Amino acid sequence: MWVPRWVLWLVGLGLVGGAYALYAVHRENRLLETEVKKLEHLLAERPVELATFMASYERFLTKLHAAGQAQNWALAAFYYEELEETAEQLEKLNLTDDGVPVSQMMRPNLLQPLEAVEKAIQAQEPRAFQEGLRVLVSHCNSCHAAAGKPYIQFTLPEKDAPPRQRFTP
Numbered sequence: 421m422w423v424p425r426w427v428l429w430l431v432g433l434g435l436v437g438g439a440y441a442l443y444a445v446h447r448e449n450r451l452l453e454t455e456v457k458k459l460e461h462l463l464a465e466r467p468v469e470l471a472t473f474m475a476s477y478e479r480f481l482t483k484l485h486a487a488g489q490a491q492n493w494a495l496a497a498f499y500y501e502e503l504e505e506t507a508e509q510l511e512k513l514n515l516t517d518d519g520v521p522v523s524q525m526m527r528p529n530l531l532q533p534l535e536a537v538e539k540a541i542q543a544q545e546p547r548a549f550q551e552g553l554r555v556l557v558s559h560c561n562s563c564h565a566a567a568g569k570p571y572i573q574f575t576l577p578e579k580d581a582p583p584r585q586r587f588t589p
């Protein structure tokens with residue numbers, strides 16, 4: 421069968437192009453593999469410290485409370501978001517602590533109770549805000565108990581006083 425020369429050229433070019441594309445994909449894969457290895461190494465060297473997350477929850481909770489007390493709703497919304505973001509980060513990490521699935525426990529114990537707080541901020545409702553925080557703090561406490569650390573407890577007095585860790589046994 422006679423095939424025009426330009427068809428042969430075209431097929432040849434197609435083959436070369438395809439081979440190059442394969443090579444490029446392969447090279448890209450190798451690069452990605454090295455990147456993943458680097459990240460894994462970083463994680464192994466610097467394991468996520470749960471207490472560091474908790475320390476920021478405590479700080480954000482205290483500031484969120486103070487902003488709400490002052491009815492500075494824009495500031496309260498800011499701290500609400502910080503708290504939500506850090507909770508979502510911990511949730512995504514898929515972390516267990518001494519066999520306790522802490523990441524899985526974040527949604528029911530923090531992200532869900534936070535929703536009422538968000539609504540209160542949007543509605544600029546001091547009473548609902550206080551109630552939302554009270555429920556939230558009780559969830560912090562029950563998660564600590566469920567995680568085998570019942571001695572980490574917070575109180576939120578009825579009056580304007582800020583949430584506090586309880587140090588008495």
Ligand code: HEC
Nearest residue numbers: 470471474475477478481522525526529530560563564567
């Ligand atoms: C998913 C369950 C869970 C939730 C929800 C949770 N915690 Fe914790 N928290 C823990 C665990 C587990 C530890 C122990 C960490 C460790 O062993 O290093 C801890 C430790 C702490 C500590 C001790 C570390 C320190 O800096 O003194 C504080 C404070 C704390 N949490 C505050 C809070 C506050 C405030 C909230 C709510 C806004 C909260 N936690 C919500 C599980 C939780």
